[in-house]
Amino acid sequence: MTGCGMDIETRIAGLDWPRITAELDGFGAAPLGCLLSPAECTKLAGLYQREEGFRSRVIMARHGFGRGEYKYFAALPPLVAGLRAALYPRLAPVADGWNQWLGEARRFPPELAGFTAECHAAGQAKPTPLLLRYGPGDYNCLHQDLYGPLVFPLQVAILLSEPGRDFSGGEFVLTEQRPRMQSRAEVVPLRQGEAVAFAVHHRPVQGSRGTYRVMLRHGVSRIRDGERFTLGVIFHDAA
Numbered sequence: 501m502t503g504c505g506m507d508i509e510t511r512i513a514g515l516d517w518p519r520i521t522a523e524l525d526g527f528g529a530a531p532l533g534c535l536l537s538p539a540e541c542t543k544l545a546g547l548y549q550r551e552e553g554f555r556s557r558v559i560m561a562r563h564g565f566g567r568g569e570y571k572y573f574a575a576l577p578p579l580v581a582g583l584r585a586a587l588y589p590r591l592a593p594v595a596d597g598w599n600q601w602l603g604e605a606r607r608f609p610p611e612l613a614g615f616t617a618e619c620h621a622a623g624q625a626k627p628t629p630l631l632l633r634y635g636p637g638d639y640n641c642l643h644q645d646l647y648g649p650l651v652f653p654l655q656v657a658i659l660l661s662e663p664g665r666d667f668s669g670g671e672f673v674l675t676e677q678r679p680r681m682q683s684r685a686e687v688v689p690l691r692q693g694e695a696v697a698f699a700v701h702h703r704p705v706q707g708s709r710g711t712y713r714v715m716l717r718h719g720v721s722r723i724r725d726g727e728r729f730t731l732g733v734i735f736h737d738a739a
C-alpha cells in the first residue's frame with residue numbers, strides 16, 4: 501500500500517521502484533500505484549471548469565486528435581509541481597539506462613530543475629502538464645507528446661475519476677510498433693488516483709542482433725458513459 505495522505509515526496513519514495521523500473525525496461529509502461537487521494541483528485545478535476553490558471557485550451561476534434569478537450573496549466577498548482585519534481589529523479593535513471601542501451605551519449609540532469617533549465621535555454625519554456633476531460637463518446641487518438649527537440653523519454657498520467665462510478669469505457673491504451681512486425685496493444689487498468697508511467701515516443705528492445713527502437717503511442721478508448729478526468733505530467737516544456 502502506498503499512502504495517499506503523506507507528502508508527495510514520501511508517497512513517491514514509497515513506490516516499488518525496482519518493480520516499476522523492471523516493467524518500464526521490459527514493456528515501456530508501468531502502473532505506479534496510487535499517488536493522489538480521492539479528495540485531491542476531485543480538487544484537481546474541479547480546476548478544469550475555471551477560466552484562470554491555464555495557458556491554453558484544446559478542443560481535440562478541431563485538430564483530429566479525437567474527441568474531448570484539455571487545458572495546459574499556466575503556472576503549475578503546487579501539487580502538480582510537487583509530483584513533477586518528485587517523479588523526475590526516479591525516472592531519469594531509467595531514461596539514462598535506455599540511452600545507454602541505444603548507444604546514445606545523452607544523460608539527463610538528476611533533478612528536474614536542471615532539465616527545465618535546459619528546456620528553457622533551448623526555447624522550450626511553456627509548462628506542459630495538463631488536465632484532460634472526456635464525456636460520453638469521447639476518446640483520445642494514439643499520439644506522442646512531443647513539444648520540441650528536447651524530449652524527456654518518459655511521462656506520467658494520473659486518473660482523477662473512478663471507473664465504474666464516474667465513467668465507463670475510457671481505458672488507457674498503449675501501442676507498440678515494432679520494426680517490420682505487427683503492432684502490439686496494451687491496456688493499463690487504473691483506478692482513481694492511480695498513475696501510469698510510460699514511454700513518450702520510443703524505447704529500446706534488446707534483440708538477437710543488438711538493441712533496436714520500438715515506437716510507442718498512447719491514447720484513450722471511447723468513454724461509454726459519464727465523465728473522465730486525467731492529469732498528464734510531461735517533463736519537457738513546450739516551444
Ligand SMILES: O=C(O)CCC(=O)C(=O)O
Pocket residue numbers: 632640645656657672718719720729730731732733
Ligand atoms: O487521459 C488519459 O488517460 C491520457 C492522457 C494523455 O494523453 C497524457 O497524459 O499525455
Ligand SMILES: [Fe+2]
Pocket residue numbers: 643644645718732
Ligand atoms: Fe498524451
